[in-house]
Amino acid sequence: MKKRMTILDKAEVAMKVAVRKVVAQHKKDGRPLATWENGRVKKVIVK
Numbered sequence: 001m002k003k004r005m006t007i008l009d010k011a012e013v014a015m016k017v018a019v020r021k022v023v024a025q026h027k028k029d030g031r032p033l034a035t036w037e038n039g040r041v042k043k044v045i046v047k
Helices: 007-029
Strands: 033-037 040-044
Touching: 007 033
Parallel strands: none
Antiparallel strands: 033 040
16 A cells, blocks of 8 residues: 655655756756855855
């Protein structure tokens, strides 16, 4: 029997898919990603 996904589970899956797409696009274009670390913005180069 399949378990039904809650709205929270669906939102989490959608967010993970969106992040994968953004990371892949930045990697393809050679652009750095902006992340938040220790209260500051940090640019990360995706390899």
